[in-house]
Amino acid sequence: MTFTQMLTLSEAAPIVIDGGLGSAAEDRGIDLGHALWSAELIRRDPDTLLAVHSAFAHAGARILTTASYQATPTGFVEAGISVAEGNRIITDSVRVARSAAERRDVLTAGSVGPYGAALGDGAEYTGDYRLSSSEYTAFHRPRIAALAEAGADLLAIETQPRLDEIAAIIGLTDETGLPSWVTVTLQTGTDTNVPTLPDGSTLAELAEAAATSASVQAIGVNCVRPSLVTPALRELFRHTDLPLIAYPNSGEIYDANTLTWRDGAEAGVGSWPVAEWTRLGARIIGGCCRVRPEDIAVLTERTRA
Known part of the structure; x- marks a missing residue:
């Protein structure tokens, strides 16, 4: 089944995707x-x-990221990894995910994080x-090319905070011919009735950028508080006919000083x-940080109800 076919079937019930890979x-x-x-797991502990x-697939996830x-090139340099070894790591990320996916007729989405994640x-x-734009392109091209060549079913352009970077990435994904989704993070501490990207861009502008792409088949939000999802979807619904996507964090709060998570109000x-x-x-x-396989199992049951 292709991503396009899966989206067509999602008119009856939403597609459940995986959760927080790092948390699990x-x-x-x-x-x-x-x-x-x-990504260090790919080298050190692929099992x-x-x-x-496999745990996320067993819980009902239809797409694994x-x-x-x-x-990224920045991370590879910091780890003393050559370009060739970096490409192998990216290729292996697809191979391992596909090994879990093929056991359950699940798709594999090649994860493309923002430049900011590498900082x-x-x-x-x-x-x-x-x-x-050329610098964004140079940064993202090797990973996107490697994901496409390794056989990813689609590209997950995720946790994106800047519209200019999204535009550059979309140009690269259009070159691959692979379908993709684009999900953004949102500003905090602002009017949640009309949330915006961290760079100040509007969700209407995101929808407009996606409309220029031959590859983007869904847009939405990820790695945000659950309470921000409804206003974000409401705003996107006003500006696009594309299918929407949401995979927020668990609702717990991350304390950057202690490097720990604590229960949140949500x-x-x-x-x-x-x-x-x-x-x-x-x-x-689906889910992002702190959303585990058992949580995805709950989402799976709720979408089938």
Whole structure:
């Protein structure tokens, strides 16, 4: 089944995707304090990575994202990894995910994180950087090319804070001919009735950029508080006919000073307003940080109800 075919079937019930790859790995005792983050698993412990992917697939995820979110030239240089070895790591991220996916007729999405993720300072949530279009292209091209050549079914352009960077990435994905989705992070501390990207761009502008692409088949949000999903979907629904996608964090709060998570004021996955998100056009729903396989199993049951 292709991503396009899966989207067509999602008119009856939303597609459930996986959750937080890093969180599930850490639950298995894996230390991800590395410049490559979860991509380090590809080199050091592919069996654990396979087990994590398989757990999400067993829980009902129909799409698995690869561990390539932070597999970037910057991270490879910091880890002393050559260009050839870096390409092999990206290729292996697809191979491992496909090994789990093929057991359950599941698709594999090649994860493409933002430039800000490679900075290691939370810039994917602030958008506090700016490159030229050619610089963005040079940064993202090797990973996107490697993901496409390795056989990813689609590309997940995710956790994006800047519209200018999204435009550059879309140009590259159009070159591959692979379908893709684009999901963004949102500013915090602003009027949640009309959320915006961290760089100040509007969701209407995101929809307009996606409309110029031959590859983008869904847009939405990820790695945000669950309470931001409904206003974001409502705004996107006003500006696009594309299927929408939402995979927020668990609702827990990350303390950057202690490097730990704590319970937040927001309810867990079982209380997410999935029916409302679906009415607002969400055809793909899953989780990001701190959303584990057991949470995806809950989402799977709720979407089948």
